[in-house]
Amino acid sequence: MKYAFFVGCTTLSRLPGYEKSARKVAEKLGVELLDMPGSGCCGTTYLETLDHKTGLAVAARNIAIAEEMGLDVVTICNGCTEVLTKANRELKENPKLRAEVNDVLAEAGKEFKGTVEVKHYVRMLKEDVGLDAIQEKMEKSFRGLKVASHYGCHMLKPKEILMSDDPENPTVLDDLVATTGAEPIDYPNKLECCAGPVMGVRENVTWSVGLDKVKTVKQYGDALVTACPFCYLTYERCQLMQEESPNLPVLHIPQLLGLAMGLDTDELGIGHNKVPSTVVLERLEG
């Protein structure tokens, strides 16, 4: 299994722990993730709201690189997932729009052909690798550890475009958590947005949204897992800003998977997580 790997700006520059663990876990599962030469920002979820055609063109330039590689795209950021999936669908389905965007893309020497798919890493794990194959790689167990999943919005919505999981009752992250022996838990504000996108407008709103989730999860579970750099940063930073941190470990999903696969903490970049994961590491059996 081979994919074009679209890491995304925020993970590339701020979250080596996420990128390292995503690469290591893929390697362990026999999945090859190839870097995309010349790729850049997906365009951001903001650009598409400011100018539809430009948003499509900036996204499509990246997709065209994967098309040249002849590979489907795997993303690890929810924002990139939504932006690239939406552009890919719209341009595949609307020949008139595709022609207009290709006129613009010619400026960058690219053409969108519509020959590849875009999917989030967790979806690739579940649909292409399969939960059984992942389970087989597990050498250790988090038996008894209660893990809350935060899905984030853009992996799931709009449903008619992402078509990956039920946005009202998503299961992909909980299914992956279960392969580690941990207990996936439900909690009241599971589906709430992290509010990361308004961090630059009203920071205090983002911290308030983040803390609400952290405090709720703390009542029901031992740790929180995310699959998006923005969600992760919200739940980590909102805790660091408190005089007394709630100390809820936040892990990138491949970090949890990798630990149960027996990979060491360095390989998974656990040391980069700013809220200590001690309570999680102590529970690893075997």
Next chain:
Amino acid sequence: MTITVSREAKEFRRKVMETPGAEKLMRCYQCGTCTADCPIAKRVPEFRPRQIARLVMYGQKERLMEGDLLYLCAGCYTCYEHCPQEVHVSEIVSALRRISLDEGHLLPGFKALMEGVAEMGYIYEIDEFENEMREDDGLPPAPVPDTDGIEAVMRATGFLGKVEASTR
């Protein structure tokens, strides 16, 4: 009491509804599902998706374009998924942002962000320093984006010019 909607107000409403995704505005029956489920509305009293829909219906442009209102939407699509009438307030907010930019306005933070994408190819600078850090972590260098190509694409649509000329 009679409410009269002026010609300008109707013109503004028409412009919003012409934007792809915002066509279904007039189906809104003000049930308030959007506001009830909005993660921002829970914390920010002036951000009310239902009110945004209503203000557009009555063409209240000034109130909509005030301050940072349009940029408080996190784009989480909760209102999009939950609206019983498929009004899609999130798309109405996008339409309003586009009209606001067409008229020369963009919040400074968003202006810098968009100019940054054109200049650096990423939203942050990812250069030698960042690549040294990546190397320490055993990660390959970040892809070098074709910044000329990205800038050319963003300029060809007229978008980058609008962003550069924009004021708050």
